[in-house]
Amino acid sequence: MHEVLAMIGIELQRSPLNMSIVWALMCGVGVYFFIWRTRWGYEMRAVGQNSNAAQYAGIPLGKVIVMTMLVSGMLGGFFALNVVQGEAHQIKLSLVNGMGFTGIAVALMGRNHPFGIVLASLLFGFLYQGGGELQFEYGVDPRIIVVLQGLVILFSGALENMMKHPIESLYLKLTEKSRHADVAEAN
Amino acid sequence: MEAFNNLILILDATLRVATPLIFASLAGLFSERSGVVNIALEGKILASAFAGAAGAYVTNSPWMGLLFGVLVSVAFAMLHGFATVTHRGDQVVSGMAINILAAGLTAALGNFWFHQGGNTPNLVDPFNNIDARFTPITFPFAEQLADVPVIGGIYSELLSGHFLLVYVALAAVPLSWWVLFRTRFGLRLRAVGENPSAVDTAGISVVGMRYFALVICGVLAGLAGVYLSVAVTAQFLPNMSAGKGYMALAALIFGKWHPRGAFLACLMFGILQAIADRSQGASIGGLTIPVQLIEAVPYILTVILLGGFIGKAVAPKAVGRPYVKERE
Numbered sequence: 045m046h047e048v049l050a051m052i053g054i055e056l057q058r059s060p061l062n063m064s065i066v067w068a069l070m071c072g073v074g075v076y077f078f079i080w081r082t083r084w085g086y087e088m089r090a091v092g093q094n095s096n097a098a099q100y101a102g103i104p105l106g107k108v109i110v111m112t113m114l115v116s117g118m119l120g121g122f123f124a125l126n127v128v129q130g131e132a133h134q135i136k137l138s139l140v141n142g143m144g145f146t147g148i149a150v151a152l153m154g155r156n157h158p159f160g161i162v163l164a165s166l167l168f169g170f171l172y173q174g175g176g177e178l179q180f181e182y183g184v185d186p187r188i189i190v191v192l193q194g195l196v197i198l199f200s201g202a203l204e205n206m207m208k209h210p211i212e213s214l215y216l217k218l219t220e221k222s223r224h225a226d227v228a229e230a231n
Numbered sequence: 232m233e234a235f236n237n238l239i240l241i242l243d244a245t246l247r248v249a250t251p252l253i254f255a256s257l258a259g260l261f262s263e264r265s266g267v268v269n270i271a272l273e274g275k276i277l278a279s280a281f282a283g284a285a286g287a288y289v290t291n292s293p294w295m296g297l298l299f300g301v302l303v304s305v306a307f308a309m310l311h312g313f314a315t316v317t318h319r320g321d322q323v324v325s326g327m328a329i330n331i332l333a334a335g336l337t338a339a340l341g342n343f344w345f346h347q348g349g350n351t352p353n354l355v356d357p358f359n360n361i362d363a364r365f366t367p368i369t370f371p372f373a374e375q376l377a378d379v380p381v382i383g384g385i386y387s388e389l390l391s392g393h394f395l396l397v398y399v400a401l402a403a404v405p406l407s408w409w410v411l412f413r414t415r416f417g418l419r420l421r422a423v424g425e426n427p428s429a430v431d432t433a434g435i436s437v438v439g440m441r442y443f444a445l446v447i448c449g450v451l452a453g454l455a456g457v458y459l460s461v462a463v464t465a466q467f468l469p470n471m472s473a474g475k476g477y478m479a480l481a482a483l484i485f486g487k488w489h490p491r492g493a494f495l496a497c498l499m500f501g502i503l504q505a506i507a508d509r510s511q512g513a514s515i516g517g518l519t520i521p522v523q524l525i526e527a528v529p530y531i532l533t534v535i536l537l538g539g540f541i542g543k544a545v546a547p548k549a550v551g552r553p554y555v556k557e558r559e
Binding site for chain 1: 310314315318319320321324325327328329330331332333334335336338339342343
């Protein structure tokens, strides 16, 4: 990446950052258009929300599932672009390194929307890089990142209702109070 | 005689390999029959294996290790219950979170406490006076009978000389069948998994039943983990569960959510693994089969069997669905 940017006059430090990030962002935009702006994406969302209703509406269930899996497999395969072709230039045994599970966490945090996913992946990128630096500087165990990851999935995915209800009721109470105050003032 | 001895050795290894799978799939059976999807088995096995090994090392007693392992596994099960039963979170997501949490915590804590790259110290260490491993149980007269042709092989090699937990696993299968299908508690537990609102109407707490099922699940998964670390390897290694939790889930589905079926499926996985282990370096017509291929065979066969021969497996009806008492 630093070589490409140097060509257009931006000087960057040498880093493993490579063109795959551009491709990843393009894929994000592409996925958005595919899911929310095409007929295939519409069928996909319909099957996901209520497969029975979708079937009665004439959407071929098997075809949609196979196509979704194809697209998903293709996107999953692009993972190797960054690691193999961008960074290491060879296949290492541990190249996946639990990234598939991290991907689930990222999708959950991003609320299954490409824009949110880009933000969430940035966060996890910070976490990974930060973990590495912490180990380098202070000798903190980098595996603590995996613990963090688990906690993020637990709280943002599984325990989402735990925070939702108290905050909802708090919000309702506050708005209720201010409405009462308005009414009192009007009288 | 040679073939018979081979068969006995393979069956012997089958029991050893299948034991954690049996425990784990019975654990999954209780939780899924009560309507809670449990892909957190893997994490529970890993966590209890670590807690068991660490506890056994620190207290120098395998029984304390067993206690610690089971307690930690139950604690993880309660976390799963808190997220999915109390707060009605997504059960698959919660299970995934617990798996990742367990993988991270065991490695990080292990490294922090014992400074061996995530391993726990060996549980059999004569220099430091540590002997905290379960020892195999030898049946009476096993040595005397060992030379008797057929009975000796079966009795001394196949039946005798396993860890206590192996026999516990074999006893747990009929026991959980009896609990699930012949007691009032089991009837209620299955009903919670099929139709929770009916159970609720009958005045039984759905939440309570599901928590209770998760406690049983935690105990059984804990036994699986302790078996791995305290009995078999006498040491905890990072990621030592190596997908056993997922295998157990596959066995559970393969066995159609029934103790007998799950038990047979576990034995099948075990026997495939045992055959693979024994036939390292085997050759067909002068062509040596690569070890990697033999090691891959159990997994390939699992995929084929699960994909092709499972028939129709009907899950408990309310599995994966959080119970909402009344819709507002």
